[in-house]
Amino acid sequence: MSAPAARTERPAAESGSRRLILDMAARLLRSGGYHQTTLREIAEAVGIRKASLYHHFASKEEIVEAVVGDGVRFVHDAVAAALTGAGQAGPRRRLEAAIAAHLCALHGHGDYTSAAIKVFTFGSGPTPESVRLARRLYEDVWRRLIAELQEAQEVAPGCSAEALRLFLLGAMNGSIDWYRPERFDLGALAREFAALVAPGRPSD
Amino acid sequence: MSAPAARTERPAAESGSRRLILDMAARLLRSGGYHQTTLREIAEAVGIRKASLYHHFASKEEIVEAVVGDGVRFVHDAVAAALTGAGQAGPRRRLEAAIAAHLCALHGHGDYTSAAIKVFTFGSGPTPESVRLARRLYEDVWRRLIAELQEAQEVAPGCSAEALRLFLLGAMNGSIDWYRPERFDLGALAREFAALVAPGRPSD
DNA sequence: TTCGCCCTACCGTCCGGCAGGTAGGCACTG
DNA sequence: CAGTGCCTACCTGCCGGACGGTAGGGCGAA
Numbered sequence: 001m002s003a004p005a006a007r008t009e010r011p012a013a014e015s016g017s018r019r020l021i022l023d024m025a026a027r028l029l030r031s032g033g034y035h036q037t038t039l040r041e042i043a044e045a046v047g048i049r050k051a052s053l054y055h056h057f058a059s060k061e062e063i064v065e066a067v068v069g070d071g072v073r074f075v076h077d078a079v080a081a082a083l084t085g086a087g088q089a090g091p092r093r094r095l096e097a098a099i100a101a102h103l104c105a106l107h108g109h110g111d112y113t114s115a116a117i118k119v120f121t122f123g124s125g126p127t128p129e130s131v132r133l134a135r136r137l138y139e140d141v142w143r144r145l146i147a148e149l150q151e152a153q154e155v156a157p158g159c160s161a162e163a164l165r166l167f168l169l170g171a172m173n174g175s176i177d178w179y180r181p182e183r184f185d186l187g188a189l190a191r192e193f194a195a196l197v198a199p200g201r202p203s204d
Numbered sequence: 205m206s207a208p209a210a211r212t213e214r215p216a217a218e219s220g221s222r223r224l225i226l227d228m229a230a231r232l233l234r235s236g237g238y239h240q241t242t243l244r245e246i247a248e249a250v251g252i253r254k255a256s257l258y259h260h261f262a263s264k265e266e267i268v269e270a271v272v273g274d275g276v277r278f279v280h281d282a283v284a285a286a287l288t289g290a291g292q293a294g295p296r297r298r299l300e301a302a303i304a305a306h307l308c309a310l311h312g313h314g315d316y317t318s319a320a321i322k323v324f325t326f327g328s329g330p331t332p333e334s335v336r337l338a339r340r341l342y343e344d345v346w347r348r349l350i351a352e353l354q355e356a357q358e359v360a361p362g363c364s365a366e367a368l369r370l371f372l373l374g375a376m377n378g379s380i381d382w383y384r385p386e387r388f389d390l391g392a393l394a395r396e397f398a399a400l401v402a403p404g405r406p407s408d
Numbered sequence: 409t410t411c412g413c414c415c416t417a418c419c420g421t422c423c424g425g426c427a428g429g430t431a432g433g434c435a436c437t438g
Numbered sequence: 439c440a441g442t443g444c445c446t447a448c449c450t451g452c453c454g455g456a457c458g459g460t461a462g463g464g465c466g467a468a
Contacts, residue, residue, distance in 0.1 A: 017447080033237070033239070035237070035239030035240055036239055038422080038423070038424085039423085039424065039425085040422085040423085040424095048447090048448065048449090049448070049449060049450080050424085050425090051425085051426080051427095051448080051449075051450085051451090052447070052448050052449075054425075054426080055446080055447060055448070056447095059424080059425080060424065060425090120381060156360075156399055156400050156403040157399070157403075158395070158396065158399030158400075158403075159396040159397075159399045159400045160396060163393060163396040163397070163400075164396075164400065166375075166378070166379070166382055167375040167396075167397060167400060168375075169378070170374055170375040170376075170377070170378025170379065170381070170382075171370075171371040171372070171374040171375040171378070172374075173374070173378060174370070174371075174373070174374020174375065174377060174378055175370070175374065177324060177374070178370050178374075189367060191362070192362060192363040192364060192367045192368075193363070193367070193371060195360055195361070195362030195363050196360050196362075196363045196368065196371060196400070196401065197400065199360040199361070199362075199403055221413080242456080242457070242458085243457085243458065243459085244456080244457085244458095252413090252414065252415090253414070253415060253416080254458090254459090255414080255415075255416085255417090255459085255460080255461095256413070256414050256415075258459075258460080259412080259413060259414070260413095263458080263459080264458065264459090409468100410467105410468085411466105411467090411468085412465105412466095412467090412468105413464105413465090413466095413467105414463105414464085414465090415462100415463080415464070415465095416461105416462095416463085416464100417460105417461090417462095417463105418459105418460080418461080418462105419458105419459080419460070419461095420457105420458100420459095420460105421456105421457080421458090422455105422456085422457070422458105423454105423455080423456070423457080424453105424454105424455100424456105425452105425453085425454100426451105426452085426453075427450105427451090427452085427453100428449100428450090428451090428452105429448105429449080429450080429451105430447105430448085430449070430450100431446105431447090431448085431449095432445100432446090432447095432448105433444105433445085433446085433447105434443105434444090434445080434446105435442105435443090435444090435445100436441105436442085436443085436444105437440100437441085437442080437443105438439100438440090438441085438442100
């Protein structure tokens with residue numbers, strides 16, 4: 001239930017309570033968004049009083065920033081690992097693996113990534129630099145993958161790399177509005193998606 | 205500025221103030237979502253006191269319901285008109301026209317449609333039946349169009365009709381997060397998306 | 409006179425955040 | 439060993455303000 005979701009980039013330097021707070025915040029942010037999620041709800045889910053949250057975080061925005069940052073890093077790591085695992089397979093296979101990893105991060109484990117998609121922008125001020133950086137680094141993964149596909153001429157012509165990337169990420173992230181585990185299979189969905197973007201021989 | 209955006213389906217039976225309230229509510233909902241948008245903001249934008257809103261609507265949810273319903277009907281009408289205009293052109297051309305109409309409704313005119321996408325679900329209770337019906341009717345337009353494309357074998361194989369529809373609508377609606385009029389051209393974007401979904405000869 | 413439209417003033421509730429206090433543990437010192 | 443001081447972690451209680459919503463009155467037009 002409260003398994004350490006984003007263990008990848010965390011050197012176990014968490015105080016325990018802090019991670020638990022983020023777990024609960026991620027769950028609430030995923031289902032309710034920024035304004036609907038209150039500190040009282042988070043504190044109640046953790047089992048402490050609201051004021052105690054301020055021993056771990058300076059503000060609500062700091063909690064949300066941590067959740068969103070972890071969410072983006074989590075999906076980034078998952079996709080990067082999938083691409084490494086796909087190794088020198090054909091670009092089409094690598095695309096399929098990346099799509100599956102992104103969808104799995106969104107729906108398979110944890111609430112961090114879907115919370116990161118849902119709140120996208122939050123708080124009063126501009127998006128914190130840490131989050132913007134994490135987001136940019138993740139976008140670059142897809143930019144490189146799409147360039148790879150275009151170089152291998154695996155992708156439908158007549159669509160620019162940037163439009164393709166935005167289409168792809170928009171369609172995948174939109175799945176948080178309609179995906180239900182009992183109605184869809186993530187692997188099949190990834191295959192269908194890859195077939196759409198990179199038509200032709202799947203055994204490449 | 206305050207041009208009647210959703211004139212299409214409204215037989216001018218509006219009280220004037222009511223339409224103005226909805227215009228302002230749509231603008232605020234578009235940029236801030238449901239919980240961020242307050243009745244005080246709406247009233248101030250209209251130029252009246254907050255309590256006066258209750259002479260036209262019974263609650264905040266009723267205002268939002270009207271905006272979202274109009275937004276869905278507006279994009280529905282726009283896409284249906286585009287398809288009628290495309291007449292007996294090839295399915296690929298009809299798809300392009302529909303995508304262009306949807307994107308134009310989102311970004312070209314009025315705030316109703318983008319507000320409808322942004323708030324998707326709102327309020328405490330379930331989505332009102334009127335909104336769910338309007339949404340379902342609009343979805344059917346795309347279901348029919350995609351069936352048309354599949355029948356003509358214009359669409360990439362290996363992707364089911366339902367997945368294709370969800371991907372396409374998700375990608376288009378996701379554009380509210382990244383579309384900037386000075387960086388993209390709606391017509392070009394529509395062509396690129398259509399090329400992605402229905403690859404091959406564009407002159408069909 | 410009636411009615412549509414808008415007003416001022418107020419309600420109870422919940423928000424994020426802050427001040428200040430307390431219980432227990434750990435380390436150091438005489 | 440006792441005593442002291444500091445630390446983390448949490449608590450109670452409150453603040454100013456914003457929220458959606460309500461009550462009741464004014465006022466011009468028909």
